[in-house]
Amino acid sequence: MTGSDKQILYAFLNAAEDSLDGHRKARPAAEFRDDPAPGSPSCPETGRFASLGEVERAVMGCSACPLAAARTLTVPGEGPQDSRNARVLVVGEGPGADEDASGRPFVGKAGQLLDRMLGAIGLSRQENCYITNVVKCRPPDNREPQPEEASACRPFLEAQIGLLRPTLILALGRTASQSLLSTSEGITSLRGTWREYRGIPVLPTYHPSALLRNEGLKRPAWEDLKEFRARLDSLAGV
Numbered sequence: 001m002t003g004s005d006k007q008i009l010y011a012f013l014n015a016a017e018d019s020l021d022g023h024r025k026a027r028p029a030a031e032f033r034d035d036p037a038p039g040s041p042s043c044p045e046t047g048r049f050a051s052l053g054e055v056e057r058a059v060m061g062c063s064a065c066p067l068a069a070a071r072t073l074t075v076p077g078e079g080p081q082d083s084r085n086a087r088v089l090v091v092g093e094g095p096g097a098d099e100d101a102s103g104r105p106f107v108g109k110a111g112q113l114l115d116r117m118l119g120a121i122g123l124s125r126q127e128n129c130y131i132t133n134v135v136k137c138r139p140p141d142n143r144e145p146q147p148e149e150a151s152a153c154r155p156f157l158e159a160q161i162g163l164l165r166p167t168l169i170l171a172l173g174r175t176a177s178q179s180l181l182s183t184s185e186g187i188t189s190l191r192g193t194w195r196e197y198r199g200i201p202v203l204p205t206y207h208p209s210a211l212l213r214n215e216g217l218k219r220p221a222w223e224d225l226k227e228f229r230a231r232l233d234s235l236a237g238v
């Protein structure tokens, strides 16, 4: 928001208050500044990045944690690059072997299931959702990312969210949900319940790999997806 927009809003709210109170209140002069532009170092949401392309390039050159040493390719994320199209952000845990080899998120078995799940609610990485992970390099043997690795990668995820400003976020599995929401609550109680990340509604659900291991989780995951679609429709469809 620009400083002058803020000034107008402030004047409007003061006038409304005065009219309710029936008299004009004396107020100290207020000064308003423009919000920092994306990419300016002071922007709390996007850090130093002005575009998703910049984030992707920075990920490719990153060596901030030990995962960098063992990776084949970085996996920054994939999907439409502008928030008018990418109204949904999907966040997973970290790349596996197929993703490490291709540089693209969710392209292995779990990814194929994810694409089918998203397709069932009218979403796809080609058209309307951006897919990324908590960590952008493969953890060895597909282990969970360590907290220090997730922290080292956090500025990239934060910038991606700040630049896209998605309408909704789908968090896949415990690691993504706990990391995004800064909670230690388990996935069984988190899933299917709306939470928030910086004012953006987040729906945690099961990770597609968990669905491949345990068929019984498919039904609740489907309920979550229907809930996600309904919320998206209520906020103007994708």
Ligand code: URA
Binding pocket: 092, 093, 094, 095, 096, 099, 104, 105, 106, 107, 108, 110, 111, 133
């Ligand atoms: N699992 C994830 O969490 N992310 C991927 O990109 C692939 C598998």
